[in-house]
Structure formats: structure tokens, C-alpha cells
Amino acid sequence: MSLPKAELHLHIEGTLEPELAFELAARNGVTLPYADTDALRAAYRFEDLQSFLNLYYELMAVLRTEQDFADLAHAYLARAAAQGVRHAEIFFDPQAHTARGVGLGTVVGGLWRALERSRAEHGVSTRLIMCFLRDESAESAMATLRAAEPYLDRITGVGLDSAEVGHPPAKFREVFDAAAALGLRRVAHAGEEGPPAYITEALDVLGVERVDHGLRCTEDPDLVARLVRERVPLTLCPLSNVRLRTVDTLAAHPLPAMLDAGLMCTLNSDDPAYFGGYAGDTFDAVRRTLGLGDERLRELARNSFLASFLEDDEELRAR
Ligand code: ES4
Ligand code: ZN
Numbered sequence: 112m113s114l115p116k117a118e119l120h121l122h123i124e125g126t127l128e129p130e131l132a133f134e135l136a137a138r139n140g141v142t143l144p145y146a147d148t149d150a151l152r153a154a155y156r157f158e159d160l161q162s163f164l165n166l167y168y169e170l171m172a173v174l175r176t177e178q179d180f181a182d183l184a185h186a187y188l189a190r191a192a193a194q195g196v197r198h199a200e201i202f203f204d205p206q207a208h209t210a211r212g213v214g215l216g217t218v219v220g221g222l223w224r225a226l227e228r229s230r231a232e233h234g235v236s237t238r239l240i241m242c243f244l245r246d247e248s249a250e251s252a253m254a255t256l257r258a259a260e261p262y263l264d265r266i267t268g269v270g271l272d273s274a275e276v277g278h279p280p281a282k283f284r285e286v287f288d289a290a291a292a293l294g295l296r297r298v299a300h301a302g303e304e305g306p307p308a309y310i311t312e313a314l315d316v317l318g319v320e321r322v323d324h325g326l327r328c329t330e331d332p333d334l335v336a337r338l339v340r341e342r343v344p345l346t347l348c349p350l351s352n353v354r355l356r357t358v359d360t361l362a363a364h365p366l367p368a369m370l371d372a373g374l375m376c377t378l379n380s381d382d383p384a385y386f387g388g389y390a391g392d393t394f395d396a397v398r399r400t401l402g403l404g405d406e407r408l409r410e411l412a413r414n415s416f417l418a419s420f421l422e423d424d425e426e427l428r429a430r
Contacts, residue, residue, distance in 0.1 A: 113194060113195035113391055114195055114394065114408060114409065114412040115195055115197045115412065116195055116196055116197065116378075116390055116394070116411075116412045116415050116416075117196070117197065117198040117199070117200070117377075117415035117416050117418075117419045117421075118191060118196050118198070118199040118200065118201075118379055118380065118390050118415070119200050119321065119344075119346045119377055119379055119415060119418060119419060120200075120202070120323050120324075120346035120347075120348055120377075120379035120380070120381055121187075121191075121199060121200070121201055121202060121379060121380055121381065121383070122167075122202045122203070122204065122242075122272070122381065122382050123180075123183060123184055123187060123201050123202065123203050123222065124167065124170075124171055124174070124183075124203065124204055124207065124382075125167060125381060125382025125383065125384060125385055125386075126183065126186070126187040126190075126382070126383055126384050127170055127171075127173075127174070127183060127384050128186070128384045129148035129151045129152055129384070130148055131182065131183065131186060132148075132151065132170050132173050133147070133148060133151075135173035135174065135175075135179050135182070136172075136173045138179075139173060139175045139176070139179070141172050141173050141175075143170070143172075143173070144169075151170075154166060155354075155385055157354055157355055157356070157385075158356065159304070159355060159356060160274060160275065160303065160304050160355050160357075161274055163354070163355055163382070163385060164273060164274060166385075167382065167385065168207055171207055171208065171211070172211065174208065174213065175213060175217075176217065176221070177217050177220045177221035177224065178221065179221060180217065180218055180220075180221025180222050180224075180225075181221045181222070181224040181225045182225075183221075183222075183225075184201070184221070184222045184224075184225035184226060185225040185228075187199075187201075188225060188226075188229045188232075188233045188235050188237070189233060190383075190389050191233070191235060191389060191390060192233035192234055192235050193391075194389050194390050194391025194392065195390065195391050195394075196235055196389075196390050196391075197234065197235060197236070198235065198236045198237070198238075198415075198416065198419055198421060199229075199235055199236075199237050199238075200237070200238040200239075200240055200267070200268075200419060200420060201222070201226070201237060201238065201239055201240065202240050202241075202242045202270055202272065203218060203219075203222060203239065203240075203241060203242065204242050204244060204272065204273075205218060205241055205242075205255050205258075205259065206243070206244045206247055206251060206252075206255055207244065209255070209258070215255075215258050215259060215262065216261075216262070219239070219259075219262045219265055219266070222239065223239075223265050226239065226265075236421070238267040238268070238419075238420050239265055239266050239267060240266070240267060240268045240269065240270045240296075240298065241255070241259055241266050241268075241269050241270070242269070242270040242271060242272040242273075243255060243256075243269065243270070243271050243272075243283060243286065244272065244273040245271050245272065245273050245274065245275065245278035245282065245283065245300075246273045246274040246278055247273075249282050249283055249285065249286060252283055252286040253285065253286045253289065256269070256286055256289055256290060256293075260293075263293060263294075263295070266295065267295070267296055267420050268290075268295050268296030268297060268298060268420065269286075269287065269290040269295050269296075269297055269298075270297075270298045270299055270300070270323065271283060271298075271299035271300055271301075271313075271317070272300045272323070275300060275301070275303055275304045275305040275309065276304050276305050279305070279308075279309055279312055280299055280301060280309055280312040280313040280316055280317050281312050281316045281317075283299075283317060284316050284317065287299075287316075287317040287318060287319075291318060296320060296420055297317055297318055297319045297320060298319050298320060298321045298322070298323055298346075299313040299317055299319045299322065299323060300322075300323040300324055301313040301319075301322050301323070301324065301325060302322065302324055302325045302326055302327035302328055303323075303324035303326060303327075303352075303355075303357065304355075304357065305327070306327060306330075307327050307328055307330050307331040307334050310322055310325055310327070310328050310334060310338075311334060311337075314343065320343075320344075321343065321344040321345070321346055321418055322338075322343060322344070322345050322346070323346045324345070324346065324347065324348065324352075325338070325343075325345035325346075325347070326345075326347065326352060326357060326358075326365070328345070328374075329365050329368070329369065335372055335374065338374055338375075339372065339373040339374055339375075342375050343375065344375045344376075344377055344414065344417075344418030345369070345374060345375065345376050345377070346377050346379045346418070347366060347369075347376050347377065347378060347379065348378075348379045348380060348381035348386075348393075349361060349364045349366060349378070349393065349396070349397060349401075350380065350381070350383075350386045350387050350388050350392075350393055350396060351380075351381035351382065351386045352364060353386075354385070354386045354387065355386075361396060361397075361400045361401065362400050362401065364397075364401060366378075366397065366401060366403075367401055367402075367403060367407075370403075370407055370410065370411075375414055375417075375418065376411060376414060377411060377414045377415045377418050378390070378393055378394060378397060378411045378415070379393070379415075380392070380393050394408060394411070394412075397411075
């Protein structure tokens with residue numbers, strides 16, 4: 112079964128498969144500290160979010176030119192389409208590239224080359240969401256937003272990602288206010304490794320429309336009640352949670368209980384090249400391991416479109 116679905120939590124840099132990483136390394140004369148793709152794959156054993164992020168940022172060294180970003184996004188969209196994705200809202204991390212001397216114009220220009228052909232080529236509509244790295248300063252985030260102004264016709268929203276604990280949402284109040292004033296939609300990672308209070312802060316201080324992960328809301332019944340009442344979408348990523356040890360096993364994932372509680376959950380792949388699966392793989396794993404029935408799976412797929420930033424009815428109906 113391949114349900115039509117929207118992918119709402121996907122870091123494009125997290126779709127860099129080992130084969131493409133080596134191909135781009137060769138093309139750009141970059142030496143990776145791994146002998147081959149098997150050696151690289153063997154490094155995909157993570158203790159926590161930070162141990163993953165270290166490798167994630169290290170591998171980005173191979174992304175240098177517009178063509179690299181176009182090839183990365185094109186490969187992702189082809190895979191996503193093959194797994195039933197009809198719409199993808201794609202995160203990217205500008206600071207991870209500008210810090211290496213790769214300009215924002217190169218990143219957005221390259222991604223856009225693949226995205227603008229996607230509807231015709233893959234039947235997948237797309238949006239771009241620019242994420243600020245929360246372990247960098249608020250000033251750096253604001254400078255990134257200013258640098259993005261020439262490209263805002265191609266950017267739908269802003270998000271917040273990277274190492275969560277110790278970097279509460281309120282640190283980015285000003286830049287999220289400025290983004291809202293520019294007409295950008297707002298989302299943020301919260302409650303992945305960080306406490307439930309970060310989820311509340313993302314809603315109240317940053318004004319986010321969706322919470323990325325939001326997993327730890329389950330520790331606070333009042334917060335769960337609020338999220339249910341306000342129908343706040345949570346973009347869950349179960350395979351990511353298993354690989355980053357936020358949950359012990361997929362079988363122990365709280366997704367079924369969260370759906371039973373009435374939370375508006377969506378199912379997403381986060382960094383599929385690292386966490387063992389794209390959107391369809393994630394739906395399959397959840398069906399097999401958590402025993403979710405067809406009705407629940409259809410609810411998750413329907414939620415993904417309802418929680419998306421697709422606006423006009425015509426566009427929604429076409430999906
Ligand atoms: C991420 Cl899984 C995850 N969490 C936070 N930030 C990220 N960036 C890329 N993947
Ligand atoms: Zn994420």
C-alpha cells in the first residue's frame with residue numbers, strides 16, 4: 112500500500128545517501144575520512160542527537176555548487192515520489208553552508224532548480240523552509256534572515272533545528288517576529304530531546320503553526336490537552352526517534368497512544384539517509400511494528416495534507 116501523503120519534516124541535507132556523498136566528494140576534490148560507502152554506513156550508529164549532528168555536518172563538506180544542491184534535491188524528490196509523497200515541505204540549513212563559504216544564493220538556487228521541475232517531473236509539489244541553527248547565536252539567525260531577503264519568493268517559512276537542550280525557543284523571539292513580519296510561516300523543532308516547556312514556548316513566544324517532533328508533550332497532560340484543543344500538528348519522526356535513542360524501540364513508540372489521545376500527528380522521515388527510511392518506509396514500519404490499522408494510517412496521511420502549507424483548495428484537491 113502506498114498512500115498519497117505529504118512530507119512535512121525532512122531535512123534535505125539528511126537525504127544525502129553515502130553513494131551520492133562519495134560521488135560529490137570526487138567531483139569536488141573533497142576527501143572524506145571514510146574508505147568507502149560501507150565504512151561510512153558503519154558510522155551510522157548514534158548515541159543521541161548530537162552524535163548524529165556531528166556526522167551530518169561533517170558530510171555536508173561535499174555540497175559545494177548549485178549543481179550539488181540540485182542533484183541532492185532531485186534524488187530526494189525521485190525517491191519520495193516512488194513512495195507516495197505528493198507534496199514535500201523541505202527544510203534546509205543555510206548557516207551550515209554559509210559557515211563553509213557556500214553562499215545562500217548557491218544553496219537556494221541549486222535546490223530551486225530541482226524543486227521547480229518537481230511537479231511536472233515527479234508529481235510532487237514542494238515548499239522550502241529555512242531553518243535556523245539553535246546552537247548558533249540569535250544574531251547569526253537574524254543575519255541569515257536578512258541575507259535571505261532576495262530569495263523570499265522561494266521560501267515559504269522558517270524553522271528551528273539542531274541541538275535542542277540548552278537552546279530554548281525564546282532565544283529566537285526577535286528573528287521569528289521579523290520572519291512573521293515578512294509574511295513567512297513558522298515552525299520549530301521542540302520536545303525532541305528538550306522538555307515539554309520548549310513546546311509551549313515555541314507556540315507562545317515564536318508563534319509556530321506546527322511543532323516538529325513534539326514527542327515529549329506526552330510528559331505533560333495539560334500540554335497534551337492544549338495541543339488537542341488547538342489542533343496543533345506534530346510532525347513525528349519515529350525512525351529518527353529510534354536511531355537517536357529518544358525511544359527505546361519502535362514497538363515502544365507512543366504514536367498509537369498519541370493518536371488515541373486525539374493529537375494531530377503526522378508521520379515523517381527527518382533525515383532518511385541516516386535513519387533507515389523515507390516516507391513510505393516509515394508508514395510501512397509503523398504499520399508492521401505498531402500494528403496501526405488502515406484507518407489510523409489514512410488519518411496520518413490525511414493529517415499530513417491538512418497540516419501542510421498548501422493553501423488553495425484547488426491545489427489541495429489535486430494532491
Ligand atoms: C535534525 Cl533529527 C534532527 N533534530 C534536530 N535538528 C536536526 N537537523 C537535522 N536533523
Ligand atoms: Zn528534524
